Amino acid sequence: MPDSLLLLALVLLPFAGAIVAGLLPTHARNAAAALAGGVALTALALVWAAYPTVRAGEVLRAEFAWVPALGLTASLRMDGFAWLFAGLVSGIGALVVLYARYYMAQEDPVPRFFAFLLAFMGAMTGVVLAGNVIQLAFFWELTSLFSFLLIGYWHHTAAARDGARMAMTITGAGGLALFAGVLVLGHIVGSYELDAVLAAGDRIRDHDLYLPALILILLGALTKSAQFPFHVWLPQAMAAPTPVSAYLHSATLVKAGVFLMARLWPALGGTDAWFLIVGSAGLITLLVGAYIAIFQNDLKGLLAYSTISHLGLITLLLGLNSQLALVAAVFHILNHAAFKASLFMAAGIIDHETGTRDIRRLSGLNRSMPFTARLALVAAAAMAGVPLLNGFISKEMFFAEALTADSPMGLMNILPVAAMLGSAFSVAYSLRFIHGAFFGPPATDLPRSPHEPETWMRLPVELLVLTCIMVGVLPAATVGPFLAVAVAPLLGGELPYYSLAVWHGFNLPLLMSVVALAGGVLLYLALQRRLRQGLERPPLLGRLDGQRIFERSMVFLSWRLARRAEGVAGTRRLQPQLRAIVGAAILAGAATVWWRGVGPGNLPPSPVDPVLALVWLCGGACALGAAWMAKFHRVAALILLGGAGLAVVVTFVWFSAPDLALTQLTVEVVTTVLLLLGLRWLPQRMPRPGERGPEVLTRTRRLRDLALAVAAGGGLAALSYAVMTRVPPELLAQHFLARAYTEGGGTNVVNVILVDFRGFDTLGEVFVVAAVALTAYALLRRFRPAPESIGLPDQQAQSEHGVAGAAVTTRGAMRDGADWLLVPFTLTRLLFPVMLIVAVFLLLRGHDLPGGGFSAGMVVAIAIILQYMIGGTDWTEDRMRLRPRLWIGGGLLVASGTGLAALAFGRPFLTTYFGYADLPLIGQVPTASALVFDIGIFALVVGATLLMLVALAHQSVRAHRAAPRPPAPAEAARAPAPLVAAEER
Amino acid sequence: MELVVALAIGVLAGSGVWLLLRPRTFQVAIGLALLSYAVNLFIFSTGGLRTGAAAILERGQEGSLGQFADPLPQALVLTAIVIGFATTALLLVLLLAARGLTGTDHVDGRERDR
Incomplete structure (x- = not known):
């Protein structure tokens, strides 16, 4: 199998498995377990397949283009060290899956558990195999995320939620620091590739930014590995299901921290700063963790603190800046994974079979579950460092290192004593674990009567304990080659001399071991009474x-x-927020002018044309008038707004923008109708006669707003004048003008830009319009008018033709007989087909001449809305079946379909094709595919505009039904008319 | 000519901002419409003011900025007009719904405490 495929499979397989597991039914626990086990074993097999390569000292690599523009590649690499960890992750993973299958209760949603577990396994593999430090930080954060989900798996308990949140906060924050750190590191090295980073050790250590990079990266590593003072999250994480603890806290999550430190040891290690930070954090954690562990009453709590302590030991070894210490650290990583995973599993079995993990309640389980007791005994002995077990050998190496460590300023002279002390503590808590749970008189008040677990549940523990013994008895034959393979890449291929043997003769480390063992036993005996009292927290x-x-x-x-x-x-109030936004915009503009200054423009102003000046005299007056009238005279304000809009339209025509003018004009009409329809539902507001002027407070507010408005208006005026009087040397427009016909096939450049060059923008825009229309429709379906605006408006209620006024809402038959507004009614009916033809005209010529789908759609919408306004809702709906939502859907389909069709011809999305077709009578018609796109836009605009307008207009129909009507003779004679309103319920 | 258009933009924007800061929803809606006029005109004006030079090519012609007005701001403004229409419509419907729900047309959904 090629290397790249192997590595890719190793990373992606767990994620794929996670997705599949997540899709399984809630209680498919056998299927989920089989899937997870299969994935883990496959991963293990893949790791094993890579062994010949890494044993030869080679590195497996895989590279994929990621962001080529930034010189970033996604790369995976596996050297011996990564190989060891990948094996640990998949191997312990497989055992944990088997264990979890029997541990998890019937009522737990087990597939979800395995999905998280697999995803976590994938993230962890990603960390280990990352060939690029950014990728490493990415997978690092993924492990935080999935460990959060795993720890919080029993999310119905507060402890699980709190523990998960705490782990997430601390390790996630550390991950952010790590990310910053690797960015600095990449900056120093000039590459984010791990190979380059590892090769640049001297350059990194001499760089000015070494210390910041080191601190940031170590923040990531130390939080993850639960080093003092960040260790607090780990005990809380014990709220997780025990298989999770066994996995996360023996071989994976917390080991990621020490993995990172060992990984970057060649690049970052070897300095006094490294020694001070890493070494002291490790030493303190080793002692504090072990000390607190003795006083834990919860089996898992004890193991949690012991994990912290052992991680401290590994960190300390890494901090010693000695090659042999590094070997010892890697060796201890392995040993700790084996005995700690088995101990967690044993604790889980006890919890599972007895219903409690409290050491004070447990006792004498040796009788009821003898086999488990022996397994736990061996594992705990390994943890305590008893000879002939694996923990002993790495501890011997640690003692040897502690004796020979040379440190700056002689700081580590206390190291041998501290090492013995920590070791004695670990003997004491191991004793407590075994003695408390398995020996003594049989417990009487256990929630369940204990018995041996199922054979399969015990199998993972058996295998792990077997490993502990094998490594402990025959270290060189069993683990020796693997250790050599793992350590070699960290030390540049050269191995220091070390001896993996049980017996090194009578020497100082052995003496220290004996002292520690004896000291631990004595300590435990001495503490017996205090421990029995059931301390809640350590002294x-x-x-x-x-x-x-x-x-x-x-x-x-x-x-x-x-x-x-x-x-x-x-603030929750809108006005201060808007004020702040406007103020900030003004300040930003003013600040730029302040700093950069404004020079004279390079264009002479063109002469003033009196006509346009006059137009804007009116337009400006309209704008000011609208601002003045908007409070008490809404209709007047609306009319004045239209006046200002017309002035804008004239300006567009004047300065060579016919398309804009056309669009603005049609939009103006529709907006005005919309607002008019809305006016009816707003409360009446009239200046109260005889009232004194506004209060002082209000007046100051208004003055302030006026100042803001004047500043904003004046600023924008000055800004636009400045922009208009200068022209930049290069304009993008040149490119569009030159290519509009030759490459876009249309002579109307604005339209070609919209439907072709920037077609994706237009597509997005019509989706927005569609979304707005549907939102408006949905909001109006649930619309409840305010009580006082439900009744008929005064004008209708008081008019002489009270009934005729209401005819807008009643059956069409009424319309035919009535003579009100007869002339406009006839005119609009006559105009209707004309307007439709104009619309088609605008649509077809859009690519070459002013027009296009948008204005055409607006014209159709206006034509229909005219019928509504004059003929009345019911009269119109009796004669026309409008399906605005179909128009919207069809339009979106056509527009996106045209874009997608380009893919079928092997071109990028929204590429257009163009040509001209000769139609009889009409002549040459451009048949660019852009036209089809434009037709889609047309349909959508028709649909969206109508949907909003009709929905708004229908509110009146609804309200009239609810409102009490004035009795009218004509109405009384008639049977109550059923109302049409197809859109209504 | 530039001065006239600049002043027009200023007056539109000033009126718009004034209304935007008013307490009644309808005022805000009108203000937003005025402000979008101003902004559209401003974006349009960045292409320069040219008369009689609409960017309509002859068949087969490669246009240049010497002959034609800048089409790019025009295309941008066209999009802006459409989006402005959509937001105005949405705002209108929202303010109607809010008025029905809260019983007031104050922008905060309740009258100011005095």
């Missing part, structure tokens, strides 16, 4: 409650500080 360090500190700071940040900031800067 001395009990006050250092990380969880409370964390939660307090969270409350402060996300609640108190946020509330205070909101109180200072926030």
Whole structure:
């Protein structure tokens, strides 16, 4: 199998499995487990297949183009170290899957569990195999995300939610720091490729930015590996199902931190800063974790703190800047994974079979579950570092390193003592685990009567414990070659001399081991009484409650500080917000002018034409009038708004923009009708006679707003004058003008830009229009008018033709007999076909001459709305069956279909084809595919405009039905007319 | 000529901003319409003011900026007009719905506390 395929499969397979598992039915636990197990075993097989390559000291690589423009490639690489971790992830993963199959309860949604687990496995593999530091940071954050989901799997319990949130907050924040760190690192090296980074160690260490990069990256690694003072999340994460703990806290999540430190050891390690930060964090964590672990009453809590302590040990070894210590660290990573996973599983079995994990309640399980007891005993002995087990050998190496470590400023002279102390603590808590749970008199008050678990559930533990023994007895034969393969790439291919043997003769490390073992036993015996009392928190360090500190700071940040900031800067009122936006815009504009200044333009102003000046005298007056009238005289304001709009239209015509003028004119009509329809539902507002002028407060507000308005208007005027009097040397327009016909096949350049060059914009825009129309329609379906505007408007109720006035809403028969508005009624009916023809005309010629789908659609909509206005809703709907939503859907389909059709010819989306067709009578018609696109836009515009207008118009029909009508003789004689309103319920 | 158009833009924008800051929803709707006139004109004006030079080519012609007005701002403004229409319509429907729901036409959905 080619390397690239193997690596890709290794990363993608778990994610694919996760998706499939997520789609399984809720209670398909066997299927989900089989799937997850299959994926994990396949991954393991793939890892094994890569062994010959990595043993030869070669690196498997795979590269994929990612963002070529930025020089970024997505690359995967697997050297011996990555190989070891990939094996750990998939191997322990397979065991955990088997264990979880029997651990998870019948009522849990198990496929979801396996989906998360597989996704996590994929993310972890991604971290391990990333060939690029940005990718590494990406997968790193993915592991945080999926561990969040896994820890919070039992999301109905508060502990799980809190634990998940805490883990996410701390490791996620660390991940962000890591991301910043690798960016700095990439900046130093000039490449984000891991190979380049690892090769540039000296350059990195000498660089000015070394320290910031180091601190940021270590923040990521230390939070992930739960090093002091970031260790607080790990004990809380014990709320997760035990298989998750076994997986996350033995071989994967927390090991990602030490993985990263070891990975970047050649690039970042070897300096005093590295030693000080990594070494001291490791040392403190080793001691504090082990000490607190002794006093835990929860089996999993004990294992959690012991995990913290062992991670501290590994971190300390990595911090010592010695090659042998690095070997010991990698070795201990392996050993810890084996014994800790089995211990977590054992704790899970106890919990599963007895219903509790409290050491104070458990006792004497040796009788009821002897086999599990022996397995746990061996694993715990390995954890304590008892000879002939794997933990012993790596601990010996640690002691040897502790004795020989040379450190700046002699800081590590205490190291041998500290090492012994930590080791003694670990003996004590291992004893507590075993003695508390399995020995003593049989417990009487357990929730369930304990018995041995199912054979298959125990199998993973058996395999792991077997590993512990094998490695412990025959280290060089079993784990030796793998360790060599893993360590070699970190040390540049050269291995230091080390001996993996159980017996090294009588030497100082052995003596230290004996002292630690004896000390641990004595310590446990001495503490017996205190432990029996059931302490809630460890003595001395009990006050250092990380969880409370964390939660307090969270409350402060996300609640108190946020509330205070909101109180200072926030408001729910719209006006201050708008004021702030407008003010900020003015300030931004003014600041730019202040800093950069404005020079004279390079275009002489053209002479003023009195006609246009006059037009704008009216237009400006209209705008000011609209602003003045909008409060009390809405119709007047609307008319004045139309006046200003017309002035804009004239300006467009004047300055060579016929398309704009056409569009603006039609939009103007439709907008006015829309607003007119809406006016009816707004409350009446009249200046109260005899009232004194506005209050002082109101007056100051108005003055302030006036100042803002004047500043904004004046600023924009100055800005546009400045823009108009200068012309840039290069304009994009040149390109469009030159190619509109030769490549777009149309002579109307604006239209060609819209439907061809920038067709994607137009497509997006029509989707927006469609969405707006549907939103308006949906909002109006649930529309409830205010009570006082339900009744007939005064004009209709009081008019002489009270009934005729209401005829707008009643059956068409009424319309035919009535003579009101007869002339416009006849005229609009006559105009209707003319307008449709104009619309078709505009549509067809759009590509070459002013026109196009949008204005054509607007014209059709106006033609129909005219019928509505004059003929009345019912009269029109009796004669025309409008289906606005079909028009919208059809339009979108045609427009996107035209774009997609280009794909069928092997061209990019929305590429157009053009030619001319000779039609009889009509002559040459451009038949660019852009025309079809334009037809789609046309249909959509017709549909969207009608949908909104008709929906709004129908509100009156609805309201009239609800409103009590004045009794009218003609109406009384008639049977109550059923109303049409096809769109209504 | 530039001065006239610039002043027109200024007056439209000023009236628009004034209305935007008013408390009644209808005022805001009219203000938004006025402001979009101003902005559209402004974008349009960035292409320069040319008379009698609409960007309509002859068949087969390669146009140049010497002969024709700049079509790009025009295309942008055309899109802006359409979107402006859509937002005005949406705003109108929203303000009607809000009026029905809250019983007032104040932009905050309730009258200002005095």
